[in-house]
Amino acid sequence: MVPINRQNARPLSAQIADDLRRRVATEQLVVGEKIPSLRALAEEYSVAELTVHAAVKELQHEGVLASTSGRGTFVKALPSAGSEEPVDSDAVLTELRELRQEVEALRTRVEAVEQSQRGD
Known part of the structure; x- marks a missing residue:
């Protein structure tokens, strides 16, 4: 193991x-x-x-x-060499864009909280 x-x-x-x-x-x-x-x-x-x-x-x-x-x-069977499912590159790119947008929104929110705590 x-x-x-x-x-x-x-x-x-x-x-x-x-x-x-x-x-x-x-x-x-x-x-x-x-x-x-x-x-x-x-x-x-x-x-x-x-x-x-x-x-x-x-x-x-x-x-x-x-x-x-x-x-x-x-x-049931031996694992295939590439046992993972094929990757849909368009779906991956779409998800990546969405994640980047979420990260940017979170960054903006964190910066706003930090500014309010500093009293800017």
Whole structure:
């Protein structure tokens, strides 16, 4: 197991998903095999079950894992080399512009608060 870095900017669930993906790719978890329960994985990674659940959901979305009601979660397939979804560059640029506008608005608000505290 790769230790989870709590100081890392990446969410814990993403780090866990990366580790589970690595374990499947290196056949520590084999296609067709049941993975440990959410509770067991939560204990292994020293995180909440919801954090592990988010990681498992991500891998289900990618098609690496599949859950069967009442039976558990199984390794469905090896992760693809580029297991992340394709990036929509127009959407990314739009989001970036929106974030820049929000940052500028926040900067203006902070400057106004600082000026009022200084008595300018």
